[in-house]
Amino acid sequence: MSGLVDAEDLALLATGFEAAMAEETRPAETDQALFDLGWAELLSAAPSQGAATAFRALGTTNSAAGLLDDVVANTLGIDISPQTCVVFPAPHQAKAPAHPQGDAVVVDGLVSARDEEATTAVLAVEADGSVRISTADARLFQSPVAGGVDPGRAFRRVSVEIPADALVPAPAGGSWDSAVAAARTALAHQLLGGARWMLAEARQHAIDRAQFGRPVASFQAIRHKLAESLVEIEGAASVAEACLEGPNPLLAALAKSLAGQAANTTATHAQQVLAGIGFTAEHRFHYWLKRMLVVDTLFGSASSLPAEIGHHLLSRGAAPRLIQL
Amino acid sequence: MDPETFRRDLGAWLDDNAHELAPPYEGAGSMDEQMAHYSYVKRSLYDAGFGRYGWPESVDGLGGSPLLRAMVGEEINLRGLCDPNPWTMIEVLVPTVIEFARPEVAAALVPPFLRGDEMWSQGFSEPDAGSDLASLSCRAAKTDGGWLVSGQKIWTSFIQYAQRCVLLTRTGEPNSAHRGITALLVDVDSPGITYSPIETMHGRLDFAEVHYDEVFVPTERLIGEENGGWQVAMDILPYERSTTFWHRGALLHRRCSDLVAHLVANGDHSDTAAKALGHAFQWLVAFRSQSRDTQHRLANGQQLGVETSIDKILITFAEQQLFGAVRDLLGGVVEFDDGIDAAMWRTDYLYSKAAPIYGGTAEIQRNIVARRLLDLGPES
Numbered sequence: 172m173s174g175l176v177d178a179e180d181l182a183l184l185a186t187g188f189e190a191a192m193a194e195e196t197r198p199a200e201t202d203q204a205l206f207d208l209g210w211a212e213l214l215s216a217a218p219s220q221g222a223a224t225a226f227r228a229l230g231t232t233n234s235a236a237g238l239l240d241d242v243v244a245n246t247l248g249i250d251i252s253p254q255t256c257v258v259f260p261a262p263h264q265a266k267a268p269a270h271p272q273g274d275a276v277v278v279d280g281l282v283s284a285r286d287e288e289a290t291t292a293v294l295a296v297e298a299d300g301s302v303r304i305s306t307a308d309a310r311l312f313q314s315p316v317a318g319g320v321d322p323g324r325a326f327r328r329v330s331v332e333i334p335a336d337a338l339v340p341a342p343a344g345g346s347w348d349s350a351v352a353a354a355r356t357a358l359a360h361q362l363l364g365g366a367r368w369m370l371a372e373a374r375q376h377a378i379d380r381a382q383f384g385r386p387v388a389s390f391q392a393i394r395h396k397l398a399e400s401l402v403e404i405e406g407a408a409s410v411a412e413a414c415l416e417g418p419n420p421l422l423a424a425l426a427k428s429l430a431g432q433a434a435n436t437t438a439t440h441a442q443q444v445l446a447g448i449g450f451t452a453e454h455r456f457h458y459w460l461k462r463m464l465v466v467d468t469l470f471g472s473a474s475s476l477p478a479e480i481g482h483h484l485l486s487r488g489a490a491p492r493l494i495q496l
Numbered sequence: 497m498d499p500e501t502f503r504r505d506l507g508a509w510l511d512d513n514a515h516e517l518a519p520p521y522e523g524a525g526s527m528d529e530q531m532a533h534y535s536y537v538k539r540s541l542y543d544a545g546f547g548r549y550g551w552p553e554s555v556d557g558l559g560g561s562p563l564l565r566a567m568v569g570e571e572i573n574l575r576g577l578c579d580p581n582p583w584t585m586i587e588v589l590v591p592t593v594i595e596f597a598r599p600e601v602a603a604a605l606v607p608p609f610l611r612g613d614e615m616w617s618q619g620f621s622e623p624d625a626g627s628d629l630a631s632l633s634c635r636a637a638k639t640d641g642g643w644l645v646s647g648q649k650i651w652t653s654f655i656q657y658a659q660r661c662v663l664l665t666r667t668g669e670p671n672s673a674h675r676g677i678t679a680l681l682v683d684v685d686s687p688g689i690t691y692s693p694i695e696t697m698h699g700r701l702d703f704a705e706v707h708y709d710e711v712f713v714p715t716e717r718l719i720g721e722e723n724g725g726w727q728v729a730m731d732i733l734p735y736e737r738s739t740t741f742w743h744r745g746a747l748l749h750r751r752c753s754d755l756v757a758h759l760v761a762n763g764d765h766s767d768t769a770a771k772a773l774g775h776a777f778q779w780l781v782a783f784r785s786q787s788r789d790t791q792h793r794l795a796n797g798q799q800l801g802v803e804t805s806i807d808k809i810l811i812t813f814a815e816q817q818l819f820g821a822v823r824d825l826l827g828g829v830v831e832f833d834d835g836i837d838a839a840m841w842r843t844d845y846l847y848s849k850a851a852p853i854y855g856g857t858a859e860i861q862r863n864i865v866a867r868r869l870l871d872l873g874p875e876s
């Protein structure tokens with residue numbers, strides 16, 4: 172297959188993925204179920220299209236499956252499996268999560284829920300301005316941190332020092348920058364899947380909930396909040412879709428930034444529309460909100476990416492036209 | 497005509513003629529200078545053929561996809577060859593006129609507009625009918641061989657340069673709302689039309705108040721059906737948000753590049769500057785990406801509709817972010833400085849304040865999205 176899979180196949184896979192992700196299983200079991208459904212084959216046949224399909228479903232279902240590990244490892248040319256995890260950059264950043272210090276390597280990053288049962292970890296180490304990819308025993312990175320805002324614990328911080336000789340150089344594959352771009356595109360689709368879910372939830376509530384003798388959906392302040400959410404989602408989604416036309420790191424950064432912004436806006440507006448019930452632990456809204464907060468920080472956030480993009484324009488000396496008719 | 501070949505040939509032709517096509521004035525120029533140069537550029541493109549693609553042969557075009565028109569305006573705006581606003585009028589009005597006017601009327605009247613020899617106006621808004629367009633009251637009374645139009649319009653852009661005006665009139669009972677509106681194509685030199693230009697806050701005579709006193713309009717100048725003017729208006733509005741927005745997006749890209757160049761020249765590589773710049777640019781790209789989808793839908797013959805309100809909200813946001821960043825980052829240029837560059841930044845900054853007003857206000861667009869795209873039911 173030349174990069175593209177049949178639209179019908181994709182739709183079918185999406186339905187299967189969504190069903191598997193919606194099951195209340197441990198992340199490791201979900202990962203295994205997705206591999207059984209053909210996730211690895213999809214990713215190798217259509218890396219960006221396939222990832223977009225799966226990550227949209229991740230956003231919709233709010234599953235903590237470790238698919239980001241696979242997208243990054245796959246782009247780096249490393250064989251993927253439910254037992255292989257990746258150490259991701261620290262929050263709001265996209266630089267390699269580790270650097271050498273004497274005989275040790277200092278790691279400050281994030282790991283996904285997959286890390287609990289993984290055997291191999293992929294680590295990017297930055298030294299002298301270049302990034303080297305290695306693998307190591309995943310147990311070295313098992314994070315003792317139990318806290319965090321997200322009850323699903325999809326990602327946790329890891330801060331450790333490991334001996335440099337614990338690392339095994341990975342065979343040459345894709346560059347770290349290309350892995351960053353792939354991760355950003357996939358995460359943009361996840362954020363937008365989640366944002367669409369939150370918008371749908373708030374929309375339904377606005378229609379069902381009556382005050383002053385009419386649905387709260389009839390109040391203009393409510394309508395405009397939901398309308399603004401949809402506009403930001405559609406604008407960001409259109410850029411996230413454009414990323415699937417071919418690799419473009421700047422476009423991927425824009426897609427992730429816009430998607431993060433759209434998800435933040437939608438979460439804020441949906442929270443306000445849901446009001447009291449949306450502030451309870453009982454209502455499921457907060458699971459999506461909290462996951463959004465976490466996913467937004469991965470590989471650069473809506474608050475950190477605009478500066479990165481702006482610096483890029485300044486060093487280029489112009490604003491490129493990225494989208495052609 | 498294959499769009500890629502067209503783009504390449506157009507680019508080469510514009511490069512070859514860059515000197516001749518550049519504005520002969522410095523900065524924005526006076527409105528007279530701008531209009532004269534617009535006519536010249538439009539005429540040159542017509543003569544070279546590029547300006548005729550994307551329009552049907554029935555109106556002297558050379559056929560081909562509307563994408564070609566989007567490309568022409570994009571290149572013109574990227575190169576800053578002429579002010580984008582006069583250019584919008586043909587894109588806004590003519591597709592609907594071609595579809596709804598009598599074919600012989602369109603065939604006779606559109607070609608001079610296409611050649612740049614004429615300008616047309618859009619007479620929709622009235623002093624008491626802005627957002628609530630369907631409440632308009634400018635009356636067209638049936639008479640022998642046509643109508644007699646009496647009433648007042650306001651904010652009619654470019655009327656002082658225009659030969660024709662697409663006018664919405666009341667032909668039904670005063671309270672017939674959208675059911676009793678008729679669209680007419682009126683000659684601006686008809687007896688009974690008087691206008692007085694209104695100065696905008698950015699110091700231009702962009703629009704005018706127009707009085708119609710028993711103005712005779714012949715039957716054949718009917719656009720669409722009698723009392724079917726609302727459908728005509730609803731057909732025009734999405735055009736206002738498609739090709740012309742693509743063109744305007746190109747202008748915003750150029751100004752964004754100008755801002756980058758200004759910052760680089762000043763050695764400002766601060767995080768503050770980068771962040772504001774990146775923020776503006778990302779919405780510009782979001783708009784452009786969304787608008788590209790719209791251009792392709794148009795080119796595929798799909799009917800544009802309420803979904804173009806998303807384009808309008810996005811470009812408004814992008815424009816305001818961009819010129820907001822200009823004001824914040826240029827350190828007083830907008831507020832205090834003399835000189836051509838400062839005047840251009842000031843003009844663009846002030847004009848960005850009109851973006852949430854013209855073509856349906858920001859609030860009206862949100863009402864449309866809520867009602868039609870989110871299906872939230874009626875407003876209370």
Ligand SMILES: Cc1cc2nc3c(=O)[nH]c(=O)nc-3n(C[C@H](O)[C@H](O)[C@H](O)COP(=O)(O)OP(=O)(O)OC[C@H]3O[C@@H](n4cnc5c(N)ncnc54)[C@H](O)[C@@H]3O)c2cc1C
Nearest residue numbers: 618619620621626627651652653850853854855856857859
């Ligand atoms: C630069 C420029 C060029 C223009 N060119 C033309 C032209 O060529 N031809 C033409 O016909 N018109 C033109 N217009 C007019 C433009 O279409 C109107 O200004 C616009 O439709 C708004 O009408 P209004 O100014 O009367 O505001 P109003 O309708 O009086 O609105 C006042 C405020 O109330 C809000 N509002 C109104 N109704 C609602 C509602 N239902 N819900 C929420 N808020 C609401 C509006 O959003 C606005 O904030 C132009 C305007 C500008 C600024």
